[in-house]
Amino acid sequence: MDPCPCGTGINFENCCQPYLLGMEKPDSAEKLLRSRYTAYTLGNTDYIFETHHPETVSTLDKQGVIEWSRNSKWLGLEIINVDDSMKDSGETFIEFAAQYSQEGTVHRHREVSLFKKTNDAWYFFDMKKNPPLVKENKIGRNDPCSCGSGKKYKKCCG
Numbered sequence: 001m002d003p004c005p006c007g008t009g010i011n012f013e014n015c016c017q018p019y020l021l022g023m024e025k026p027d028s029a030e031k032l033l034r035s036r037y038t039a040y041t042l043g044n045t046d047y048i049f050e051t052h053h054p055e056t057v058s059t060l061d062k063q064g065v066i067e068w069s070r071n072s073k074w075l076g077l078e079i080i081n082v083d084d085s086m087k088d089s090g091e092t093f094i095e096f097a098a099q100y101s102q103e104g105t106v107h108r109h110r111e112v113s114l115f116k117k118t119n120d121a122w123y124f125f126d127m128k129k130n131p132p133l134v135k136e137n138k139i140g141r142n143d144p145c146s147c148g149s150g151k152k153y154k155k156c157c158g
Helices: 029-042 045-050 064-071
Strands: 073-083 091-102 105-118 119-126
Touching: 029 045, 029 064, 029 073, 029 091, 029 105, 029 119, 045 064
Parallel strands: none
Antiparallel strands: 073 091, 091 105, 105 119
16 A cells, blocks of 8 residues: 555555545545645646635636646645634635655745635635745755655655
8 A cells, every 4th residue: 555645644545545536525624735735746637626716716727737747746745834723714724835846856835825615625725925935944865854754855755
């Protein structure tokens, strides 16, 4: 059994696969974020579009999403902060970083996203505008890998 790309340490079949196959819906914004990351790693862009909130899905650059998903090697997801203080009103903010490489260059995409619950389902709504800028520390060769494998970066995603 393969571990899920989302970094929970749970095998894929018991983690994100039921969401990607439409058998279940994520019961939290964090599970939705993790499943969307997994969808990017697998090139399942239909899931990305389906889980984008109906009010904002028209703002997506669909071709850009497809190219980013398929032309990237996804290296790991880090959940930095989950603010579900407004969960009762159907909103959660999640700050995360996704690491990927394209054409041999490693990138770290960091954002704060707003997720909204509509009709008992969680959706990605939008990125928070003007998130605070945080200086990123580069990962050293001997640092633990950010994908959560427990291996040194140089032996894993480096």
